[in-house]
Amino acid sequence: MESASSIVPIPSARPYRSHKLRACDYCRKRKARCSVEVLGQACLLCRANGRQCEYSDARITPARAGSRPSDLDSHPQSPSAGQSLKRSHAVLEDNITDSPLYTQHVARKQALRRDGIDDDNGITTQSAHIVGPAITSDAHVLEQYMSPNSPEGNEPTQNPYRVYSADPHKPVLYRRVPRRRAGLEVAKEPGVKQQVVLEQVLAPNARRLLHLYLDKVHPAFPVIDENQLLDTRKNDASGPSAALICQIYAITMTYWNQTSFSKVHPHPDSRFAWNLAVKALQDDFLAPTLSTLQTVLVDLTGRPTYSITGNVINIGRAVTFSYSLGLNRDPSQWNISQYEKNLRVRIWWGILIHDSWGSLAHGTPSCINSTQYDVPPPTLDMLKSTVNSSRAHEKSLEGFIALCSLTEILGRVLPLVYDLKGNTQKETLKTIRRVETDLDEWEDSLPEYLIRNSQEEPAVSGSKFHYMQAVAQSDASNTSEALKYRQFECRKSAQTIVNFVRSLQSSHLGEFWLPYGAYYLTSTTTLLLRFAVETTEDAVAESCVSSVKMLTQRLRHAREHDDWDLADDCLSQCEGIIARMTHNGRSSDQTSNLPRPIFNGLEIDAPGDWLDATMPAFYGPMDGSSQMRDVWGMFDYEEPLII
Template sequence: MSEATQPFPQLPVSRPYRSHKIRACDACRKRKVRCDVTSIGEDCQLCREQGKTCQYSVDEKPPRLRRLPLSDPSASERQRNNTPVLKRRHTLIDDPEKVEVPEPRAQNWEGSHVRTDDRANDAPNRSDKGRQSLHIVGPAISSDAHVLEQYMSPGWPEGRTNDNPYSVYFSDPSKPILYKKVPRGRVGLSINDNAGVNQREIFEQIFYPNATQIRQLYLAKIHPAFPVIDEKLLTEPATSQSKGAAALLCDVYASALVYWNQSPLSAGRPRPDQRYAWNLAVQALADDFLGPDLSTLQAQVVELNGRPVYSIIGNTVGNGRGVALSYSLGVNRNPSQWSIPQQEKNLRVRLWWGVLIHDRWGSFAHGTPSSISSKHHDVPIPALEMLLPHESVSLEYRRSSESFIALCQMTEILGQALPLVYDLEGNSQKDTSKVVRRIEVDLDKWEDSLPDYLSSTSNRVTVSGSSSLRLCYLSLKMLICRISLHAVSQQGSTEAIEAYRFRQVESRHAAQAIVDFITSLKTFHLAEFWLPYTTYYLTSTITLLLRFAVETTEDSVAETCVSSVKMFTSWLRHAREVDDWDLAEDCLNNCEGIIARMTKNGRRPQQKPVQEAAPPVNFFDTEPRNDWLDATLPVSYGPMDGSGQVRDLWDMFRFDEQFPV
């Protein structure tokens, strides 16, 4: 045989797969895709995409089991011993010692964010019961368990393994941190070890051959302004292909689609269906919650960041599920002194603040009470070094990370205001005023501490997340003004009339400030990172301005409010159609029906003259119970949800102001 006809040494010498000139590698054969090889000996395009090397299996087919006839005297004995009888080349293997039976694998989570497969050392751990996770021990019994741990013998009786149910992470006698080993899933319910793997493969088929570019799009557009996941899960091929990160990758792929038109991938290719993508991600995460760990919590936080919002109820339930898992894994505790790697400490701090941000700003947007109390966590605000993957990051990346720190600081201030909204017992006007003054002082200090590139006067520099941060700040100020307005209205004295009118003007100016800020944004501002809850703050702004237009007795004020709303919605329409801003679309779907029925001056059209009457004590007694504005409010809240109706946050107060405007 000549040298030209010799087979390439890296390829198997067996016959090529079917009639192909070059045999397909194992990965392409498994996924049933074309194996594109530029030249013999190089890796195919799919393996290069995943950072792998083409593998060509040359093993023969696994031997089949041969059933022995019942007349065989050794058949019953082999069945009792579970000894497989293999047939290879028409020869029986009767010696059971020569038969290799693969051992089952057990999964164990040891505080890492990626699951690892380890072989069990003893037979009982090879079952589903051996798949263990760690659950934090409550402070009521952690000190007891810690004392007992100190008096336990370091050795173990012969023939017994380490069955200590506790793991000490922090040995401070005053507040020890212990974890207890518990089954990762329900006993008797099979855990899907491949949760999200099928959905991830579907995503990679859709994005083929640009799955890596989609992950890089997430790292460029979302991660700097909201760094709650481990970057290695997206940058290292071996880690990104692990089973433990499959559900997280699905949420990353779905989240990045909102920025599809801003990437080179959009050239000549339409954006994949976002609804279908989110359905895949939601299903993958639901399977992953059957045996959750820290990777599951990362996926949940990324899903709550997703845009557009297709289900408010789904996001609210997902937020509660994420908070409960955070408590279970002890993410709400300060890990700075724990006996874990520094990388995991940083991840836990970032992850907790991601959970807290979604809990409180989602509470502000959706009208549901917050699930986290300020007294139930002690995680410090992350330092800038915890957010940067390495020191040589760009200036834009560093500034976006600082906007995340500023958002964490403002989230703490929001936590002071939410109890004033959802406390059913209510506070006195004096107590409410004290809290409001303290919040206003904290907000002023927070604004003064911002660097120039995050302040309102800096529009020359683009920092991803800064515009969303500014809108959250203005929305919080509007909430504080509305709380003060309600508190003054409950006094019921003539001395409070001027204070009420002042607070009403202040609230109207706060809403107008949001309109002025949003309409001043340019296209590149809309391409930044935005929290999905900001669309509901825009809806609240429009609702509040329309209410002032209805309630005021001054035609000039009513006309100003209505014209401002119409100008605002016109700008949002342009942002939706030209800039493809999904947040504008959500707001318009909620408010266009109301605006279409508004008159020019916000007054109800008069069909016939009405006799003048003395103004009532309660201003709202002049309105029938189901007036025209209330009839227009129940519209679908969300572009495709239909699961709820407009529930503005201001309605949670059940206002009954005592003073006419």
């Protein structure tokens, strides 16, 4: 009994708020409970994130004013307590500085914190802002004068400019500006609190979700670096920001049911995850960096879309901030690392994609003009991964490159859609013919696997459909043979989209989709309904109504059985339009005497009452007359089951 009582049992876990077994740096930083099941192993929070516990050297801090000596001496530190602090953790090898990964790690650190000056709290107080072209040449001369190597230079002073490109024809200079508003309290690491909450909710699958993002989202939309995301140096500035991690956790909620652990762990609340991620992004925008743009790109790519207004605002902020960082300039000849050049290119094209396709989906003019950037499209060498080099991964990257080229073509169509002053008919038709030629060349350049069975194929049909929308509004005469041909092509493109959606399997629905596809499906359905209402040809009306039936049937099946959120907007809008059309059937003389308005310099037919609120305003009667068909009874049908 005496010998047994002298044995001190080893605790199986660290007591809460224990000072004998202190918390690791990761838990202390996040003010989370450091729970250790077995001494010598990582705590639960570090294990959930795939990392080892790390402990910085304990520093003796001076006693607080008013502390009694007895309080400091009442808890002497035992020798065994110091030994218990020695837990296993990863040790860098001596030759790590010679490895390519370390070189890339240093380049990431320089790219994410370039020109930053830290204060005593470790917060970057200054950032770089590009010098405008109006004074670039003058500032370049001044920079050369203030250079220490200049013979005219006197005693060295702080140079307000930094030269990125000394090309005399296109010099690129940056100046330092305050990163945050004076007097405004900014978090040292925005999003840390939200990240801790999400990781506690998602534990122990938080680390798996990072790999899920790299598997599902990143190959099709590579705006971040895999090594940056998987970097274990969490205390380093080159690692992923907390706000970016929150966005990645939120976007992977769409693919949760496709994982192996979904059978054991229930699906978290997607709206709760997105609200935390959005709060982290708002805090990050108070003192933005290059990483903030990556964060907002992941946010805009997320599904489902909970706030169109929020997305439109984020697109505008991302575009203007990217201008201030000079991302719209070609960095190929700049005095920066190749890693930063590639990073700037992929971020810019991600912003351009969201700005252009978001403009088409949300009905707002694009923030980027095609004449105000010269960044070349990304190449496969820029996007290739050191983590995943499979052929399937390369095919997804090639699909992203094709989407970038298609976005350039779309950028030439959008000015026609949102032009309020109106160009001449001759100029408009010239632009349309050039765009049509570019679109044909783009389709011919696609690899075979992108044409047949690719997630990018909707972009092919969708671009044709919206291109024909711009064409249809540009013809002046309803009796023109050219107009009838354009209307036929527009209807054919819409029906092509319907056939494509019907051919999708469950595996296709689970792949990566941009959120704007939901609005393209709605516009396709709306256009087909308008064709059915305004044509006097029985075959055309029946074909359009049949296409609407098949599309809504397939979308409803995809929503109920595959949880495909892109079908929500089309189903709600389509059912409402059909119900309204059936209830408010109108006669043929309601639009016969309406004046013909001018749109984009061309005369078009005036829309009707309910049609004005539900369908585009630039479509006139399909056959040149104002006779409306009685197609209301065509929508009473029974849907067959899809096997």
